[in-house]
Amino acid sequence: MQLDRVITVVGAHAEGEVGRVITGGVLPPRGATMFERMTNLERDSSWLRNMLLFDPRGSVNAAVNLITPPIHPDADIGMIVMESDYFVPMSGSNLICTVTVALEAGIIPMKEPRTIVRVDTPAGLVEVIAECQAGKCRGITFRNIPSFVMHRDSMIEVPGIGSLRVDVAYGGMIYCIVNSEDLGLTLARSEARQLVEIGERIKAAAAVQLPSVHPENPLIHTINQTEFAGPIEIIKGVKTSKNAVVVSPGRIDRCPCGTGTSARLALLHARGELAVGERFRHLSILDTVFDCEIVGETKAGPVPATITQVSGRAWLTGVSHYGVDPEDPFPEGYRLSDTWFA
């Protein structure tokens, strides 16, 4: 066997969404903050993302996570999330996968029935409670960084659609939130391709028409994703709604999207539609569930914000060693528009 750059990866999915975790073969990037480390990794190691995420080693539906030593003195680990088009400050599904792999692979010690893991992310410190039993994580709950609304009830012009009312909110990434009913969409599995096509157009229009900058970190700017929000129903006494987030370059998040959930909770709270302590169930296009609530109010700089709590679960899918044959014509992979929409 001849392979360069051998990297060990543990595969996992959180409520259906793939989140692979590097457990060997990559050194942590330099940087004085986790955000700087993320930026340095994205700038200096595009080969890593390209090799692991692009065909023929990866696929459009995967994200890869790097565990690093933390910088924050209270944190247990650091986490950098690599998605196909962006390295993102925070991701709920990737956090759930990363903590599950870190505990189940013994990278950090597991305590039963509950292990608290503080994760240093480029978006800030996130506290995680892992319910652990017989060497497995059976539930992961995280308290996200402050989430807040950036634009409310704004009208944008979208090519092929016309005027559309949207909201913009931050939950670790910046989301353009659209009522699915306004576009006649039900968020059924059969709509996945249509959602991607419309969602990418909405994101591009909103990113230009609604400038959005994080009040505490100007390097977090520009709308990343479109979130289609379904109607809210009360099911067994709990406000419940489906959503579908379009992850660039064009696929649907398979899970209910942790950062999108936090953004939506902040919006519902700002509208007076969800109180602190009130439960909310967010469903994905696959009908997998994140149980959530707003646990407190805070501020992001001068902006009123919420602390949201999100619970879900991840399952391991395998262990792989990736590498590059020195004669491989595609050492950094490739993207084709049949699956890599756009």
Ligand SMILES: O=C(O)[C@H]1NCC[C@@H]1O
């Ligand atoms: O759970 C989340 O926050 C995300 N899932 C995939 C896209 C987002 O990073």
